[in-house]
């Protein structure tokens with residue numbers, strides 16, 4: 003029986019909130035059953051690499067089961083690109099091992115420092131949702147340890163109901179032990195990127211619409227402090243994988259070698275005064291002015307997909323109190339919500355360094371999976387005493403436009419808001435009551451939004 007490491011404060015990537023949890027670090031899959039069976043803690047939640055921003059992988063006063071030592075690759079079929087591995091394997095490891103062999107992960111978020119378990123439980127999306135859907139799309143099956151201790155296989159054919167409750171199901175249906183999913187064959191470790199600066203929101207939205215058919219990847223950085231006629235001015239970055247023939251001569255003979263890269267560490271927490279409307283405005287103006295406007299810029303996958311990973315602990319930038327990432331998605335017809343949110347943010351001066359806009363294609367059958375067809379806007383806000391009331395006001399705008407917030411990022415949503423945004427919550431709760439009648443699985447988030455008592 004693995005002993006818990008210790009009671010310790012645990013947080014998500016936003017470093018807010020921080021809760022005291024008892025952390026377990028099992029090395030073998032069979033130890034998970036022992037931990038759940040012993041019931042030494044009132045409840046448990048699985049944790050991957052802790053890259054969710056809020057409180058979905060923390061559990062105040064309960065157990066947190068870190069799955070990171072379950073990091074074995076179990077099989078790879080070269081013919082189909084299907085990888086079988088344990089849930090603690092990271093995207094970073096998969097890319098290190100398989101990109102040199104010509105395979106990439108078909109859906110990656112803006113960081114590769116996430117685990118397979120985390121990717122399934124949040125049904126993560128990338129810059130290609132409009133073309134390829136979310137991670138659940140490439141997922142074939144997984145092995146799930148239920149709270150009862152039973153281990154079941156879940157796929158679209160077998161235990162399909164539990165499969166779709168687990169894809170995006172924020173870790174509350176069981177502990178994912180292993181998974182099988184498809185990797186994508188790519189012609190090199192590089193992407194050709196076209197940059198486009200747009201003067202306002204209409205400009206970026208119409209450019210996104212037009213790009214859908216021709217670019218696999220697309221996302222826009224939005225200057226969220228621009229207002230008036232410049233509201234929503236952006237730099238749109240659209241890309242496609244590129245074959246060796248499209249690479250500079252020096253790279254053609256070794257097209258999967260991205261080369262080494264210097265990765266600095268943010269050494270300390272920024273003081274609160276460093277983040278003020280003036281410094282953020284200056285950052286946004288400079289970012290917009292210096293962004294390349296070029297076409298066909300060859301960029302390696304690391305730089306294109308995971309730009310922030312190169313600065314270790316960049317989350318310290320928001321100071322000791324941490325930050326909240328507010329990701330809102332609204333249906334295509336409700337794009338006016340994006341205008342209203344950008345106006346409210348510009349007026350408040352509470353802007354974030356990075357604001358990102360993407361288009362989503364159709365969602366999937368995941369009961370709590372986040373993506374719905376439409377636009378998604380992501381903003382960071384430093385935590386201070388005035389933040390919660392401000393976000394509650396933004397929530398009203400999101401609700402008015404039939405939108406929803408992403409649970410992987412959330413730290414403040416109320417139960418009423420959650421129920422209004424995720425209409426299939428009742429189905430999800432009913433299924434959970436069947437497979438976890440004692441609420442052995444629970445997290446700080448699930449209690450906050452009323453999914454578990």
Ligand SMILES: Cc1cc2nc3c(=O)[nH]c(=O)nc-3n(C[C@H](O)[C@H](O)[C@H](O)COP(=O)(O)OP(=O)(O)OC[C@H]3O[C@@H](n4cnc5c(N)ncnc54)[C@H](O)[C@@H]3O)c2cc1C
Nearest residue numbers: 050051052053054111112117119120123126127172173178
């Ligand atoms: C810089 C940055 C950029 C990001 N960009 C994006 C983006 O573009 N798109 C996007 O979708 N997300 C994005 N994210 C969020 C991130 O991709 C997700 O939160 C992801 O789920 C984190 O995975 P993790 O391994 O860190 O999981 P954790 O954060 O540790 O846990 C996430 C959830 O998974 C559950 N879980 C973990 N392991 C298991 C398991 N074995 N069994 C059952 N449940 C489990 C946890 O209980 C929790 O509910 C970004 C995060 C960062 C820091």
